[in-house]
Amino acid sequence: MKVERPKKPDIGSWTEQYPHLGTADVDYTDSVCPEFYERERDAIFRKAWIHVGRVEELPRVGSYFTKEYKVCDTSIIVARGQDKKIRAFHNICSHRGNKLVWEEFPNDETRGTTRVFQCKYHSWQYNLDGTLKQATREEEFFNFDRCRYGLAEISCDVWEGFIFINLDPTPEQTLKEFLGEMGEGLIDYPFHEMTQAYCFRAHIKSNWKVFADSFAEAYHTPYMHGKMSPEMAEDMVMADGIAFKMMGMHNTTSFRHVPSDIEQATPIEQLTQCGLYGPWKKPDLGGNLTPPGQNLSNHPDWGIDSHQIFPNFAIIIWERGWYHTWQFWPLNVDEHIFECRQYFVPPKNASERLAQEMATITTREYAAQDANTLEATHSMLKARIKTHLPLCDQELALRNLHYHVNEWVNGRRPGAVAAE
Amino acid sequence: MGIFPEQFADIEAVGAPWALASYNDRQAKRHASTMAELETFYETVFPRSQEVLAYCNSFDIDDWPDEVKALMNMLYSLVLVSFAVEVWKQPRVPDTGAASFEAFDEPAV
Ligand code: FES
């Protein structure tokens, strides 16, 4: 079957609505050049607000988790204090620099609940608000002033239950300003009701942007994932974005729901009552299910929105009442850790639990195809035989990401402009 | 004494080895299996799956006994293996030699 062609803007394309992005081939040197990566580390990853987790991961006073932030050679503790406030700190002991919180393997992330953070080396103890509680054998030190040796705090703020950090001690923009129209557009969506999390990650041998690119367009879907969606493979336009909106460095793209995913269900889809778009039965959700930033064109067949938050995070909201996030954690110019978290309303019975399992496995099966192809892409981009690559109208979100990465690397970020 | 309730004793020999509690273990077993082994599991368990699910549905999800946990873990494996059998016709997702996913946070049951 064929679907109706999405109506493009009068100017002729989605892309040409944003003249600053141009339509020229895009220089992909930014994904393979070690010097460019070095500049990204300071200009982007030490300046932008970066998502690190959900408030539900810190349910009570003393809950904490650690986040490896290799792109800036640090590790971060995120903790809920006695006053319930969520704070972030560099995971470094003030005495002789030992990593403060870790279990078994220093490079593995960890989580838990505690009253104090105690260093494994000489047992200095820190309160949940980062102040030094106690230095062991304090009298052996010289003019010791406990106030001087708290943990190094990191700017931290919360938007709709998503915790963000900023390595800049005095961020040029608040988180609200940074998220701007994108943040406003999703206010009151019931993220906090979807607390059943299924998370997976992979070490990927590609530049972080190469993977972000692959999830930012659906042009590849009928081809790479054709076996999982025979209908799309029949009518390539079905995968197309039905609306695109660039909001500075962030963007939203809306996609349709494939019409007959239930009628053409496979045996396992019938058993689990779940398909490519998630569990067939929608959960009861409160909050605002149709915030202004969602289903941009109010399309009757709306199925998915991809909300890309600069630089390395995306929230994908499904019409069926669940969402997932992608995140790309750079390790070096050629490698990153890819992380996917899928969130559902807690299941009420075995059938609902099984439907969620099906949804998460479906995502993993197709993401495995994406992930492996990336290594093939990145390895050849490195040859620098093809440096300027043509991006079509369906690839607008990629064009936007590479444009803004270059803007930031060249010092042209929104906060910096305002500060001048 | 098996780990499945008596009415599912007939699928226990094939199903129980797949009653693994984590995605990482289930995926490792899938990748270590031949297509013939995956088909045997699928063909043995799938015809009983509605019945298994109905049985599990009769228990409170916050209070699943071990036998229900085992049956559900087997069904999670069935979901995973169904992709190999129904979609890919091979144990792995095609063209994913290098990619491997690790679950780092998943529901306890
Ligand atoms: S390095 Fe932490 S107490 Fe000495």
Ligand SMILES: [Fe+2]
């Ligand atoms: Fe894909």
